[in-house]
Amino acid sequence: MIVLDNDVLVKVGGANPDPAVVNHLQQYRSDEWTIPSIVAFEFYRSCNGRSEMKRARTRLTSTLDRIVGFTGNTALEAAYLEERLQEQGVSLGPVDLLNLATAHEAGGTFVTHNKNDFDTGPLHSLVDVDVVVTS
Secondary structure: OEEEOHHHHHHHHOOOOOHHHHHHHHHHOOOOEEEEHHHHHHHHHOOOOHHHHHHHHHHHHHHOOEEEOOOHHHHHHHHHHHHHHHHOOOOOOHHHHHHHHHHHHHOOEEEEOOHHHHOOHHHHHHOOEEEOOOO
């Protein structure tokens, strides 16, 4: 299973898909494609009004296999990951940490385009992250 970050979701599901990101994701074509519910929230925030948000939700649910909910286990995983990362001098913003924890708790690969925050050795040693690098 792959769990897409909002920056990747926008590059594949937006009005102007990024060919490099779409090409990179081809390696996962047989996997389950998901997003955290927090990414869905981020995606809906770019909409104007409830009707546009509902259309966006329909698009997401028809394109993705599912939206992974935030649970008590996810919260526990986020706290654990934050503690382990801080021990190694790495910090993530709350939304990034919650999205990463959602992927990790669900046993998925977190796919992001955010190289600055997610392409660190300590992070890669704890979780399965695929940082999509484009030129």
